[in-house]
Amino acid sequence: MVRASLRVGLLALAFALATAAFGWWSVALLGAVWGGVAVVASRPGVTAGVAAGVGWVVLLAVTAAQGPVWDLAQRVGGVLALPGWLVPVVTVAFGVLLGGSAAELAVGARTWRGIGGGGVND
Amino acid sequence: MTRVRTIAAAVVLAALLFVGFRPVGSLPAVGRLLDPWSGVWSVATTAHLPEHAVGGIPGLRDSVLVLYDDRAVPHVFAASPEDAARAMGYVVARDRLFQLDLQARAPAGKLTELLGARALPLDREMRRLGLPQSADRAFAALDSTSEMYRTMGAYAAGVNAWIDGLGRRDLPFEYHLLGARPARWEPVNTLYLLRRMGHMLAYSADELRRERVAALVGEAAADALFPVESPIQEPVQPGAGEHPRVDSTPLPPPGEPAAPPSLVVRGPDERGRVQASNNWAVAPAKSATGYALLEGDPHLLLTLPSIWYEAHLVVPEVLDVYGVTLTGSPSIIIGFNRDVAWSFTTNTADVLDYYVEELDDSERPARYRLDGEWRPLAARVEEYLGARGEVLAADTVYSTHRGPIVWRNGRALSLRWTVLEDQGTSEALYRATTARSVDEWLRTMEAYEAPSQTAVVADRAGNIAVRALGRVPLRPGDGRGDRLFDGTTSASDWVGWWPLERQPFALNPQQGYVASANQQPIDPEDDDTYLGVNWFPPWRAMRINRLLREHDAVTPDDLRRFQTDPGSARADRFVPWFLAASRRLTQAGRDPAGLVAAAALLAEWDRRYTRENARAVLFELAIEELEDRTWDELVPPGEGDASPDARVATPMESVLYRLLYDERSAWWDVRATADVVEDRDLILGQSLAAALERATERYGDPADGGWRWERIRHANIYHLLYVRSLSALGLPVQGGPSTLSPSSGSGVWGASWRQVVELGPEVTARVIYPGGQSGNPVSPRYDDRIAKWQVGELDSALMPELPSQLPADRVLATLVLRPER
The missing domain is CATH 1.10.439.10 (Penicillin Amidohydrolase, domain 1)
Incomplete structure (x- = not known):
């Protein structure tokens, strides 16, 4: 449990750093890498999704410490015809799905190529 | 799986x-x-x-704080x-x-x-x-x-x-x-x-509007409905005669069409557009403190962020100016320095003419005819690119020696417009910020060209002045510019410019103040040279002048209150006509259903557009009804209704007011009621009764609170991209059409900047604009001034000569700019 949490924490940090350094799309890249190499983790897709979500929540929290993120969410929500509270939810969900689906895809590709490890079997 | x-x-x-x-x-x-x-x-x-922040700018010679x-x-x-x-x-x-x-x-x-x-x-x-x-x-x-x-x-x-x-x-x-x-x-x-x-x-199409009207009701009627001289004279330049002076002579009746039916097209509804800037200055003899006072409130399209950005520039012994700049201009446009204050209104002089051109080919023209000879057209291809550089469209734009050709109703019209020839305005505005006196400011602004404005200026020595600025053309023939010119002859071309010494002007007039509010600047009895057409009614000028005449010891706070004064010269003029007509109709037993109740409600009105007022709406609807009934002749045949949208154009309310003096004018007769010949009183009565019906239908019973002005008329300040969540909409404000702070129907025009400056030993100023300094929608400075602006309050402007004079507890942030290679 501790090791799993640590794994998610480290992966979340990696997702956060990659996003800050390269942009949102790096979450997909990192998720795919994780899915391709994570032989010890169970459900690497879920792990990657959760970690990406946590990473993005951290980035939003850092931003919130510097400025009025809630007010911003209301304004953006107005533009996108969404309730303000939904904007951060959609943002984090975007990261979760991006990281998770990329990892899941990489796991699947690995399995099909017959090089799967124990962690990827149902 | x-x-x-x-x-x-x-x-x-x-x-x-x-x-x-x-x-x-x-x-x-x-x-x-x-x-x-x-x-x-x-x-x-x-x-x-x-x-604290530090930045670098290439080319700086010294650090800037x-x-x-x-x-x-x-x-x-x-x-x-x-x-x-x-x-x-x-x-x-x-x-x-x-x-x-x-x-x-x-x-x-x-x-x-x-x-x-x-x-x-x-x-x-x-x-x-x-x-x-x-x-x-x-x-x-x-x-x-x-x-x-x-x-x-x-x-x-x-x-x-x-x-x-x-x-x-x-x-x-x-x-x-x-x-x-x-x-x-x-x-x-x-x-x-x-x-x-x-x-x-300064982009107008009075000629085209007038042509549409003439095409329906003839030249004489068109001249009267869109007159060269305002029917109500309250000029900017104080004249010898009594003002306001009303032209009460009858309007010529609707005549025969003067142009082919193809020219009869609907015009834009111009009701929502309120160009309503004010400025005035009070001489020391009339001010409570003994110093000159200056007020300015240019009315423009309200946006978030505001069109203005407030700033104070100090260059020791060269420049010390405070005010607002258009974002993108290095100059303070409206404001004050330690000696002089100034503000502008638009004077709507006619600075644009259209010429009907004869081209050698309507599809692919290459030449235009001038004085019997074919001359080459200048042509250029304009490509419009999309965000990724793709070509969205391309146009060929043609020009004659006068200017670009636009196409209207199948005709090629070239236009000449002072705005396209402006060379000196930016420099004049820039240099005027360092003027030390009214005289110096006025001399500097002689280089100003366009758009034409009326400036009010005051100085610390107690001088006040008003002057029209900008080049205004002199035309051939009778000098009028409100008609389309024949483009095939150079005899149609402009022959010169209004000489500066004849531009509307007053320096330290005996009345102790100067003021302007977009009205006709000179009484034609003083100078009838053509300057423009279809002038805004002088309702605001009448109100300003009345307020300034009534006050002998004006304070800066009085000027602040005047900026949002709820009184209306327009209501003062029209309401008695409605009430008198209702009385006569009732006495004669001709009163339409509902008129007695409507007149009783209107009589209760104090003619003020305060936010809680519950009668102004009745008057506004009555005026709308009156215009619809009166100007039905301006609806093209076949159009079903008489709304402003259906008319080819709508005359100014000052023309409507002039018409009131003619009880039996043919304009009162409604074409749709062939068996009845309406007169003035009947139209006034019907309009008022219909207004009550509409008001009750829309806003409920007058006693139920739905008629409160603040529930009906609002200011709407849209974001530049019209994004609603970044806009400030539905803001209740004091003021109605033609009050000093008028609210247009759409609420998108309004006082874009308000300043009151006292030119004492130390210049003091109070200012505001609707919005905030920051363009960031989540900044507390994005819209922080709107609440005060709504209720007519002003902020004190700080004007330190040295950085050390700005109190530390009032410093929000510091930026040091350093030279950078």
Whole structure:
């Protein structure tokens, strides 16, 4: 449990750093890498999704410490015809799905190529 | 199962990458938008100015200190005017980068490159009118060693220094929505901006309006409905006669059509557009403190962020000026220095003419006829690019020696317009900020060309003056410019300019004040040379003059109160006619159903447009009904209704007022009621009764509170991109049509800046504009001034001569700008 949490924490940090350094799309890249190499983790897709979500929540929290993120969410929500509270939810969900689906895809590709490890079997 | 999950993951990932990278419909690319670090969320991090910041600008000669006071107004302390201009470019870009970009692209006809094809109509209009070409010509003609040229270059360097230093997290909100980046600022953009103001303030089509009217009701009627002389005279230039003076002679009746039916087309509904700037100055003898006072409140399209940016520029012994600049102009446009204060209104002089041209080919013209000979047309191809550089459309734009050709009702009309020929305005505005007296300010502004304005100016020595500014053409023949000219002869061309000494002007008049409010500036009894047509009714001028006449010891706070005064000269003039007509109709037993009740309600009205007032709405609807019934002759045959949209044009209310003196004018007769010949009283009575019916239907019983003015008329301040969640809408305000702070029907026009300046030993000023200094929608400075503006309050302006004079507890932030290679 501790090791799993640590794994998610480290992966979340990696997702956060990659996003800050390269942009949102790096979450997909990192998720795919994780899915391709994570032989010890169970459900690497879920792990990657959760970690990406946590990473993005951290980035939003850092931003919130510097400025009025809630007010911003209301304004953006107005533009996108969404309730303000939904904007951060959609943002984090975007990261979760991006990281998770990329990892899941990489796991699947690995399995099909017959090089799967124990962690990827149902 | 694994395979299914993998396929599902692939589909989800593909979909996320697609919407992440590509805009879908009107939505931006979601990935870049929602990126939690460098996406739209990063806008929150720039909501507050950092307490201390350092920046670099190439070309600075010395460091510049910028202190932001607690209203977020930058006080720029520089060693030279050029350094001050560099710093101004930097601080304006820091607060308003998107607005700078948008406002430069708009007159350049390049909005499509930012906004896509939806902006094509706006871009086409700008380019077909030749606005960008005209600015480019003016810039090319500038002496590259001149102060103005160097100042525009310095300002551009400041803006670009900010752009160059932008990090991934510094982009303004709007660029995230549009998925775009700011364009670099070119020095010529300042001239584009002035062309845009010219388009907003001095682009008129009175000739075409008048032609549409003449096509329906004949030349004589058209002349009377869109008159050269305002039927109510309350001139800017104090004259010898009694004012206000009303022309009560009968209007000529509707006549026979004077043009082919093809020219009978609906005109735009002009009711929503309220150009309603005011300015006035009070002489020391009339002010409570013994010092000259100056007020200014230019009314423009209200936007968030505001068209204005407030700033204070200090260059020791050279420049010490406070006021508002148009974002993109290095000069303070309206404001004050330690000796002089000034403000502008638009004077609506006729500075644009149309010429009907004869071309050799209507499809692909190459030549136009002039004085019996064919002359080559100038032609240029205008390409409109999209955001990715793709060509959205292309036009060939033609010009004659007069100016660009526009196509109206199948005819080629060339236009000549002073705005397209302006060369000296930017420099005049820039130099006037250093004037030390009214006289010096006026002499400097002699170089001002367009758009035509009326300036009020006052100085510390107690002088006050009002002067019309800008070049106004003299025409051949009878001198009038309210008709289309024959383009085939050079005898139609302008023959000169109004000489400066005959421009409307007054210096220290005996009445102890000067004022202007967009009305006809000179009483034709004093000078009947053609200056313009279809003048705004002088309702606001009448109210200002009345207030200033009634007060002998005016205080700055009086001027503040006057700015949102709820009284209405228009209501004072019209209401008695409604009530008298109702009385006569009732006595004669001719009163329409509901008139007695309506008249009783109207009689209760104090003729003030306060927010809680519950009778103004009845009057406004009665005026609408009156116009619809009276001007039914201006609805083209076959149009079903008599609404403003259906009319080819609507005469000014001053013409309607003149008509009231003619009880049996043919204009009162409603064409739809063939068996009845209506007269004035019946139309007034019917209008008032119908107004009550409409008001009750729309707003409920008058006793139920639904008629309160604040529930009916609002100010609406839209974001520059008309994004509702970034706008301030439905703001209740005091004021109605033709009060000193009028509210238009749409509420999108209003007092864009208010200032009251007292020119004592120390200049003191109170100011406000609706909005805030920051263009960042989540900044506390985005719209922090609106609440005060709504209720007519002003903020005290701080004007430290030295940085040390700004109290430490009022310093919001500090910026040090250093030379950078």
